[in-house]
Amino acid sequence: MDILTRRKFLIASGVVGAGALAAGAAAYTLTDLLATGNEQGPGGRTLVLVTLYGGNDGLNTVVPYADPAYHDARPEIAYSAEEVKRLDDSVGLNPAMGGLHGLFGQGRLAIVRGVGYPKPDRSHFRSMDIWQTASPDRPGNTGWIGRWLDGAGGDPRLAVSFESALPPLLAGVHGAGASVPVAGRAMRGGLPDRTLAAFAADSPDESPAQARAAACFADLRSVDQMIAQVRDAAEEPVDGTDPERPAATSTGGARTSLEAQLDLVAQCVEARVATRVFSVSLGGFDSHADEKQLQAVLLGQVDRALSGFAARMSRTEAGREVVVAVYSEFGRRVRANASEGTDHGTASNVFLLGAGVRGGLYGEQPSLTDLDDGDLKFTVDFRDVYATLLDRVLGADPGQVLADWPGRRDDLFDRV
Amino acid sequence: MASPDAIAHLLRRATFGPTADEVDAAVRAGFDATLDRLLEPVGTDPGASASPTPKLGPDPYSTIGKSASREQRQEANKRRTEQVRQLQQWWLERMVTAEHQLTEKLVFFWHGHWATSVQKVKSAPLMLGQLDTLRRYGRGGFDALVAAMVRDPAMILWLDGEKNTRKAPNENLARELMELFTLGIGHYTEPDVKAGAKALTGWAVDRATGVARLEPKRHDTDPKTILGRTDTFDADSYARLLAAQPQAAEFVRNRLWARFAGTDTPPTGGSGSVGAGPDITAMLRAVLTDPAFARSRGQLVKQPVEWAVGAMRQLGIRPSALSEQQRKQVQSGLSGMDQVLLRPPSVGGWPAGTAWLTTSSLQARMRLADLLATAAGPVAGQRLGAAPEAGRVDALARLLVVDRWTERTRAALAPLAAKPDRLIAAGLVSPEYTVS
Numbered sequence: 001m002d003i004l005t006r007r008k009f010l011i012a013s014g015v016v017g018a019g020a021l022a023a024g025a026a027a028y029t030l031t032d033l034l035a036t037g038n039e040q041g042p043g044g045r046t047l048v049l050v051t052l053y054g055g056n057d058g059l060n061t062v063v064p065y066a067d068p069a070y071h072d073a074r075p076e077i078a079y080s081a082e083e084v085k086r087l088d089d090s091v092g093l094n095p096a097m098g099g100l101h102g103l104f105g106q107g108r109l110a111i112v113r114g115v116g117y118p119k120p121d122r123s124h125f126r127s128m129d130i131w132q133t134a135s136p137d138r139p140g141n142t143g144w145i146g147r148w149l150d151g152a153g154g155d156p157r158l159a160v161s162f163e164s165a166l167p168p169l170l171a172g173v174h175g176a177g178a179s180v181p182v183a184g185r186a187m188r189g190g191l192p193d194r195t196l197a198a199f200a201a202d203s204p205d206e207s208p209a210q211a212r213a214a215a216c217f218a219d220l221r222s223v224d225q226m227i228a229q230v231r232d233a234a235e236e237p238v239d240g241t242d243p244e245r246p247a248a249t250s251t252g253g254a255r256t257s258l259e260a261q262l263d264l265v266a267q268c269v270e271a272r273v274a275t276r277v278f279s280v281s282l283g284g285f286d287s288h289a290d291e292k293q294l295q296a297v298l299l300g301q302v303d304r305a306l307s308g309f310a311a312r313m314s315r316t317e318a319g320r321e322v323v324v325a326v327y328s329e330f331g332r333r334v335r336a337n338a339s340e341g342t343d344h345g346t347a348s349n350v351f352l353l354g355a356g357v358r359g360g361l362y363g364e365q366p367s368l369t370d371l372d373d374g375d376l377k378f379t380v381d382f383r384d385v386y387a388t389l390l391d392r393v394l395g396a397d398p399g400q401v402l403a404d405w406p407g408r409r410d411d412l413f414d415r416v
Numbered sequence: 417m418a419s420p421d422a423i424a425h426l427l428r429r430a431t432f433g434p435t436a437d438e439v440d441a442a443v444r445a446g447f448d449a450t451l452d453r454l455l456e457p458v459g460t461d462p463g464a465s466a467s468p469t470p471k472l473g474p475d476p477y478s479t480i481g482k483s484a485s486r487e488q489r490q491e492a493n494k495r496r497t498e499q500v501r502q503l504q505q506w507w508l509e510r511m512v513t514a515e516h517q518l519t520e521k522l523v524f525f526w527h528g529h530w531a532t533s534v535q536k537v538k539s540a541p542l543m544l545g546q547l548d549t550l551r552r553y554g555r556g557g558f559d560a561l562v563a564a565m566v567r568d569p570a571m572i573l574w575l576d577g578e579k580n581t582r583k584a585p586n587e588n589l590a591r592e593l594m595e596l597f598t599l600g601i602g603h604y605t606e607p608d609v610k611a612g613a614k615a616l617t618g619w620a621v622d623r624a625t626g627v628a629r630l631e632p633k634r635h636d637t638d639p640k641t642i643l644g645r646t647d648t649f650d651a652d653s654y655a656r657l658l659a660a661q662p663q664a665a666e667f668v669r670n671r672l673w674a675r676f677a678g679t680d681t682p683p684t685g686g687s688g689s690v691g692a693g694p695d696i697t698a699m700l701r702a703v704l705t706d707p708a709f710a711r712s713r714g715q716l717v718k719q720p721v722e723w724a725v726g727a728m729r730q731l732g733i734r735p736s737a738l739s740e741q742q743r744k745q746v747q748s749g750l751s752g753m754d755q756v757l758l759r760p761p762s763v764g765g766w767p768a769g770t771a772w773l774t775t776s777s778l779q780a781r782m783r784l785a786d787l788l789a790t791a792a793g794p795v796a797g798q799r800l801g802a803a804p805e806a807g808r809v810d811a812l813a814r815l816l817v818v819d820r821w822t823e824r825t826r827a828a829l830a831p832l833a834a835k836p837d838r839l840i841a842a843g844l845v846s847p848e849y850t851v852s
Contacts, residue, residue, distance in 0.1 A: 124764070178774075190837075198827050214847045
């Protein structure tokens with residue numbers, strides 16, 4: 001992107017940092033300033049959240065290969081010490097995760113083990129809600145990123161999902177992030193822009209649902225402008241069509257490939273769009289039978305997508321300010337079922353990589369013998385990780401988003 | 417005496433989308449007679465007879481042996497995909513043509529409730545079988561529906577029921593049965609899930625015949641304690657136990673309320689206020705006659721299928737009369753709005769409410785609105801075209817059975833009055849039409 005385009009783009013997208021002010025760029029409003037000004041904290045970074053829908057089996061992802069209890073509990077689906085990509089002399093990564101294993105070796109991948117929360121819920125939906133709302137105690141209807149967005153001014157461009165349905169993660173009290181389809185740019189059919197603009201106007205006499213439907217027109221126009229500029233700037237447009245559609249999934253997750261989603265994230269980051277949080281996902285981890293091979297295929301997709309993304313991000317200044325966090329709603333039961341699968345379980349791993357992330361193993365590996373009715377006991381509360389991400393990546397006060405949750409895992413990041 | 421607006425509201429919710437003529441006829445008949453006709457239609461449905469259930473034939477995979485070549489398997493896959501497409505197109509056609517609209521809408525409601533996807537079931541005949549089950553049991557006693565569904569072949573395959581054996585139970589079906597289909601979270605425990613899984617052990621599906629049967633050797637006959645009751649539960653008695661829970665009636669009532677009334681919470685005043693007993697038609701009648709239902713106007717975001725089917729009914733479009741290309745566009749439009757028949761995104765069903773109102777679904781809606789406006793039948797065009805330009809925005813409201821436009825939308829629509837197809841497309845994506 002040449003400088004002129006960049007300048008125009010920054011103005012259009014409402015990014016108005018100190019540099020733009022000094023350069024005399026004038027086409028922004030007070031609202032723009034408020035919307036983007038208060039979250040330029042010490043770590044003005046971008047967060048990419050990767051959701052693995054369906055309950056990824058954590059024990060076959062970060063494999064406790066040296067623990068005899070692991071092999072006893074799931075003889076048919078266990079990985080041997082020879083198969084795993086060793087991380088140390090007790091755990092190793094799934095054989096399909098060669099790329100991430102390399103990043104771990106370079107000190108760039110942090111793996112937090114035993115992540116969960118008290119009184120775990122084994123329902124996919126309730127559990128995913130808990131992770132996305134960060135509210136284990138009672139059902140919430142706002143996501144933790146949505147609440148961050150409320151505090152950051154509510155511009156939907158700040159938090160973008162490449163899923164076509166909006167994940168609860170991005171729903172705030174006052175508004176919500178934007179969902180942008182990976183394939184193609186905005187299509188408005190034969191309707192002129194003035195019709196769209198007219199639909200975007202408020203009307204005093206309508207229901208909240210109708211008001212939301214009208215607001216979609218405004219969101220679409222602003223997001224469309226942002227994405228259109230990213231695509232215009234890209235040398236090669238993204239082809240959003242995915243040649244190999246992921247396997248059937250009964251528990252949600254995006255249907256376009258993780259690689260295609262991360263490719264668009266990379267383009268947006270490189271164009272320095274206003275977006276501070278990207279939400280991408282991969283579904284299909286809901287395997288209850290013949291699990292080993294399917295999980296390896298999916299983890300291979302995750303591995304390829306993430307290591308490619310990490311390599312691309314390391315090549316630009318903007319990319320080096322990106323942090324990726326990978327999670328799933330829960331892990332699986334320690335013991336396998338009769339159909340060479342596992343049932344819903346509890347604690348699992350969170351992966352972090354990117355700007356300032358200090359590689360290594362964190363959290364205690366949960367015991368495979370001291371169990372809670374057959375399930376792992378968590379050792380790290382996921383809200384500790386969120387609080388750290390809010391603070392160190394988004395430069396925001398975690399207290400307002402996480403109901404004054406006191407925990408932190410500051411050791412995950414380099415000192416400022 | 418119910419107002420014409422109240423009757424239009426009832427029809428918008430209890431059908432996929434009424435035509436102006438249907439509203440006129442219902443206003444003449446009155447609210448009560450209209451409700452009776454919706455809930456308990458008499459006689460055969462000529463619209464349904466005009467869109468008979470497709471004869472899919474057997475699952476192509478069941479006719480090839482285990483030693484089939486790669487080419488044979490590819491061919492079977494192709495034919496299977498074709499069967500699914502045929503079934504999806506037929507169902508859409510049925511929704512548009514059926515005159516017993518509430519019957520069809522209930523089948524669609526239950527499809528979203530039991531949320532079974534052909535992506536994993538991989539069989540159009542089994543999915544059609546499930547739709548038949550939903551049609552047959554979907555408006556009577558809830559106990560019969562639950563009992564039929566735990567033995568439904570597509571359901572068993574969808575939630576790994578056929579992998580559920582005495583030796584090591586698979587909990588998937590038992591868990592979702594209690595959580596998502598009958599009781600809701602908080603009304604059962606983890607031990608109930610484990611015991612429920614044992615009650616459902618031993619079922620297997622014969623793909624060749626499309627029949628589910630119990631293999632006694634794989635069934636756990638030991639006594640199990642579920643929800644505080646100890647018995648040698650099997651699939652039937654477990655289903656009866658669930659349906660008889662007071663929470664089951666409340667749960668289903670709440671789901672009906674959410675989908676037909678659309679407000680977050682059913683009216684207060686105790687769970688009895690929205691009907692009592694686990695009879696589905698009675699519960700639905702209670703929902704549709706509740707005073708809070710009348711006040712729910714403008715609060716229900718239409719699901720994409722409801723939006724598209726309603727528009728086709730009002731615009732006089734028969735899906736089967738569209739060109740192959742247009743049918744594909746309808747399919748990809750629904751896919752872009754994230755609602756493809758027979759493919760719910762998860763066992764939790766489709767999202768609801770403002771979750772449908774995203775920037776990306778708006779784009780898909782605009783594309784599909786374009787197509788529908790272009791394909792609109794001659795009657796729709798005549799009705800708009802017959803009105804003088806100044807009256808076309810109001811004529812559009814009548815055509816689409818919208819009570820009234822806001823000033824905002826009126827201002828958006830007025831400049832398009834000279835181009836009826838643009839006007840229709842804009843009306844279809846307007847906030848007033850997106851929300852019912």
